Amino acid sequence: MELMKQRGSILNFDEQISLITNKIITPMANETIDFSAAVSALFDTAGKIAQQQLDVVSSGVKAVVEVAEPLAKTAIDLVGSAANTCGQLFQNVASAIAPKN
DSSP: OHHHHHHTSOOOHHHHHHHHHHHHHOOOTTOOOOHHHHHHHHHHHHHHHHHHHHHHHHHHHHHHHHHHHHHHHHHHHHHHHHHHHHHHHHHHHHHHHSOOO
16 A cells, blocks of 8 residues: 555556565564455456456457458358359250240
């Protein structure tokens, strides 16, 4: 908490871990362990990690969709072209077989 008071801002991830480690493992002789601050910092950090994981997954899904969308459009166009070609082929075969007057 001393570092936070000096800086007047929220601690970054490394500073939170350092604060938790220093408070729990190596308290000064005249200093009491502030478990509530340590637990609060720990939950804040866990929340940030969970949010970052969700952001990474969301970005991954978005990237996959952005790649798949043009591929799907191309595949649909290819199927449509193949169907038109088959239709023309059948028309040509039918006109070749049909009796002529």
